[in-house]
Amino acid sequence: MKKHDRIAAVLLIVLGLAAAYYAYADLKLGTLRHPDSGFMPFLASLVVVATAATWLWSLRGPDPEPRPFWEKGAWVKPLLAVTFLIIYAATLEPLGYLPATFIFLGLWQFLVERVNWRRAALVTVLGTAGMYLLFVQLLGVYVPESIFGF
Amino acid sequence: MESLQGLIDGFGIALGANNLLFAFLGALLGTAIGVLPGLGPAGTISLLLPVVYQMGSSTTTVIFLAGIYYGSMYGGSTTSILLNLPGEAASVITTLDGYQMAQKGRAGAALSIAAIGSFIAGTIGVIGLTFIAPPLAEFALDFGPPEYFSLTLVGLVLAVFLSGSSVSKGLLTLALGMILASVGLDPITGKLRFTFASVGLQSGFDFTTLAMGIFGLGEIFYNLEQTDAMGTVTAKIGRLFPTASDWVQSRWAILRGSVMGFVVGVLPGGGGVLGSLASYAVEQKLSKHPEEFGKGAIAGVAGPESANNAASTASFIPLLTLGIPSNSSIAMIFAALLIQGVTPGPFLIVEHPEVFWGVTASMYIGNVMLLILNLPLVGLWVQLLKVPFNILGPVVVLLTVIGVYSTSNDIFQVFVLIFFGVIGYLMRKFRFEPGPLPMAFVLAPMIENSVRQSLLMSRGSLNIFIDRPISATLLGVFAIMVLTQVFKAIRSRKR
Numbered sequence: 001m002k003k004h005d006r007i008a009a010v011l012l013i014v015l016g017l018a019a020a021y022y023a024y025a026d027l028k029l030g031t032l033r034h035p036d037s038g039f040m041p042f043l044a045s046l047v048v049v050a051t052a053a054t055w056l057w058s059l060r061g062p063d064p065e066p067r068p069f070w071e072k073g074a075w076v077k078p079l080l081a082v083t084f085l086i087i088y089a090a091t092l093e094p095l096g097y098l099p100a101t102f103i104f105l106g107l108w109q110f111l112v113e114r115v116n117w118r119r120a121a122l123v124t125v126l127g128t129a130g131m132y133l134l135f136v137q138l139l140g141v142y143v144p145e146s147i148f149g150f
Numbered sequence: 151m152e153s154l155q156g157l158i159d160g161f162g163i164a165l166g167a168n169n170l171l172f173a174f175l176g177a178l179l180g181t182a183i184g185v186l187p188g189l190g191p192a193g194t195i196s197l198l199l200p201v202v203y204q205m206g207s208s209t210t211t212v213i214f215l216a217g218i219y220y221g222s223m224y225g226g227s228t229t230s231i232l233l234n235l236p237g238e239a240a241s242v243i244t245t246l247d248g249y250q251m252a253q254k255g256r257a258g259a260a261l262s263i264a265a266i267g268s269f270i271a272g273t274i275g276v277i278g279l280t281f282i283a284p285p286l287a288e289f290a291l292d293f294g295p296p297e298y299f300s301l302t303l304v305g306l307v308l309a310v311f312l313s314g315s316s317v318s319k320g321l322l323t324l325a326l327g328m329i330l331a332s333v334g335l336d337p338i339t340g341k342l343r344f345t346f347a348s349v350g351l352q353s354g355f356d357f358t359t360l361a362m363g364i365f366g367l368g369e370i371f372y373n374l375e376q377t378d379a380m381g382t383v384t385a386k387i388g389r390l391f392p393t394a395s396d397w398v399q400s401r402w403a404i405l406r407g408s409v410m411g412f413v414v415g416v417l418p419g420g421g422g423v424l425g426s427l428a429s430y431a432v433e434q435k436l437s438k439h440p441e442e443f444g445k446g447a448i449a450g451v452a453g454p455e456s457a458n459n460a461a462s463t464a465s466f467i468p469l470l471t472l473g474i475p476s477n478s479s480i481a482m483i484f485a486a487l488l489i490q491g492v493t494p495g496p497f498l499i500v501e502h503p504e505v506f507w508g509v510t511a512s513m514y515i516g517n518v519m520l521l522i523l524n525l526p527l528v529g530l531w532v533q534l535l536k537v538p539f540n541i542l543g544p545v546v547v548l549l550t551v552i553g554v555y556s557t558s559n560d561i562f563q564v565f566v567l568i569f570f571g572v573i574g575y576l577m578r579k580f581r582f583e584p585g586p587l588p589m590a591f592v593l594a595p596m597i598e599n600s601v602r603q604s605l606l607m608s609r610g611s612l613n614i615f616i617d618r619p620i621s622a623t624l625l626g627v628f629a630i631m632v633l634t635q636v637f638k639a640i641r642s643r644k645r
Contacts, residue, residue: 008576039601040332040594041343052318069579078372081371092551108543115540119540127544141552
C-alpha cells in the first residue's frame with residue numbers, strides 16, 4: 001500500500017501548491033489590514049502541502065506489508081458503478097426518469113451485482129416502479145418526463 | 151428555574167402530534183441504520199437533507215434528525231452482539247464481550263443491558279443538556295470574531311486529534327474542506343474563486359451534494375468491494391431480561407459509562423467511539439475479574455453502550471450553544487438548521503427557544519421510544535439484516551441522485567455528486583476519516599469571516615487574538631494540543 005500512498009501524497013502536494021499559487025497570483029492575498037479573497041485559500045493550501053508532506057515523510061522505508069491497492073478484481077464493481085452512474089446522469093434528462101432508471105437498475109443488477117437473471121429482472125422492474133411511486137406519486141418530486149409523458 | 155420552565159414549554163412542543171410522529175420516525179430509522187452495517191447516521195442524515203427543504207418547521211426537522219443520530223447508537227449494538235459485526239463505529243468495542251455472550255446463549259441479556267444502559271445514559275445526557283447548555287450559551291453571547299475564530303480552530307483541530315486516526319491525514323482533510331468551501335463567490339469582495347469559468351461552480355458547492363457524495367455514494371462504492379461481509383445470525387437470543395446478578399455487575403458500569411461518555415461527548419471529536427473505548431478500558435481496570443473481559447463480561451457491554459449514548463446526546467451541547475458541530479453527523483444537523491434559516495450558536499436559545507427546548511424535551515421522549523423499540527422488537531431488527539446489498543445499494547444511489555436533482559433541477563449537480571462520491575470512495579481506500587471534511591466545509595465561512603473581521607477590527611494586528619482573554623485561553627489550549635502531538639511524534643521516532 002505504501003507505493004500508492006506515496007503517489008497520493010505527491011499528488012496532494014502538487015494540488016496544494018497549485019491552489020496556493022492560484023490563491024496568491026489570481027485571487028491576491030491582500031494585506032493583514034485588508035485580507036483579500038486569496039488569503040484563507042492560500043493558508044488552507046499551505047496546510048494541505050505541509051500535511052501531505054508529513055504523510056509522505058511517514059511513508060519512508062520499505063513496506064512491511066506490501067498489499068495491492070485492490071484485491072484481485074475488486075476494482076471492477078466500483079468502476080462499473082461509477083460508469084453506470086455517469087450514464088444515468090447523462091441520460092436522465094434526454095430519456096426521462098422512468099426509462100433512465102430502468103436502464104440504470106438493469107445494468108446495476110446484471111453487471112455490478114451479477115445476481116441471477118430472474119432476481120435481477122424482478123429488482124429492476126419493481127425497483128423502477130417503486131422509486132417512481134415513492135418520488136413522483138407520494139412525495140411529488142419533480143423528475144424529467146419521458147417521451148411517453150410519465 | 152429558567153431551565154425547568156424552558157423544559158416544560160419544550161414538552162408542550164415535543165408532545166405535539168407532528169413532533170411526536172417525527173421523533174418516532176427518527177428513532178425508528180436511526181435504529182434501522184444502526185442495525186445495518188455500512189450505512190451510518192452521517193450518511194443517512196445526508197440522504198435526508200433534500201427532505202429538510204420540504205419540512206416547514208426547524209424544530210420538527212431537528213427532532214427528526216436528532217432521533218436518527220441517537221437512535222443509531224441504540225441500533226448499533228444489535229449486530230455487534232448477534233453477528234460480531236458492528237453496525238456503528240461506536241459499537242466496535244461491544245463486539246468483544248457482546249458476541250461472546252451471544253455465543254454462550256446470553257444474547258438476550260447482552261441486548262437488554264445494552265438497551266437499558268443506553269436508556270439510562272441517554273436520559274442522563276439530556277439532563278446534562280438541559281442544565282449545562284443555557285449557562286454556556288449565555289457565556290458565549292460575549293464572543294466576538296476573535297473568540298469565534300479561536301474557538302472554531304480549537305474545535306476542528308480537537309476533532310481531528312480525538313478521532314483516533316492519523317493527525318496529518320485529519321488536518322489534510324480539514325484543509326481540503328476549507329478549500330472546497332471557498333469555491334464560488336467570495337461573500338466579502340464578490341470575486342470568483344476556483345470556478346475556472348464554470349457557471350455551475352459560481353454559487354459554490356452545495357453542502358447537501360457534498361455530504362451525500364462523500365457519505366452516501368462513497369460508502370456504497372466502497373461496500374461494493376466487500377459485499378460478502380454480511381453474516382447470518384446463528385446465536386439464540388435466549389432470555390431477554392438481565393438477571394439480578396447481571397444487574398449488580400452492570401449498574402456501576404452504566405453510571406460510569408454515562409458520566410464518562412457525557413464528558414467526552416461535549417468535546418469536539420469526542421463522540422461515541424472515544425467514549426465507548428474509554429469506558430471499556432476503565433471497566434476492565436476496575437473489575438475484580440479483568441480476565442473475563444473479552445470472554446463475555448456483561449460490564450464490557452453495559453459501560454461502552456452507555457458511554458456512546460451519553461456522548462451522542464452531549465455532542466448537541468457545542469452545536470446548540472456555540473454553533474460548533476463536534477462530529478460529521480452533527481455537522482449535517484448544523485447544515486439542516488441553516489437550510490431552515492436558523493443559525494446554531496449562543497443566540498439560538500434566545501431567538502429560537504422553541505427549537506432548543508422542543509428538541510431537548512423530545513430527547514427525553516425519544517429515549518423512552520427507543521427502549522420500547524429496541525427490546526421487544528429485537529427479532530424484527532434481526533430480520534432487517536436479511537435485506538440484500540443488491541437492493542440496498544442501488545436504492546441508496548437513486549435516493550442520492552434524485553435527492554440532489556430535486557433540490558436543484560440541475561443535472562450538473564448530479565455530476566458534482568458523483569465527483570464527491572469518487573472522492574469519498576478514495577478517502578476510504580486511503581484510510582482517511584471523511585468526518586472532518588464536512589465539518590471544515592460547514593465551518594469555513596465562519597472561520598474566514600471571523601479572521602477577516604478580526605483583522606479589520608485590529609487594523610491588521612494579530613495581537614487581537616492574544617489580547618482578548620477568552621481567545622488567548624483557547625489559543626493556549628490549541629498550542630498545548632499541537633505541542634503534545636509534536637512531542638508524541640518525537641518520542642515515537644526515538645523508540
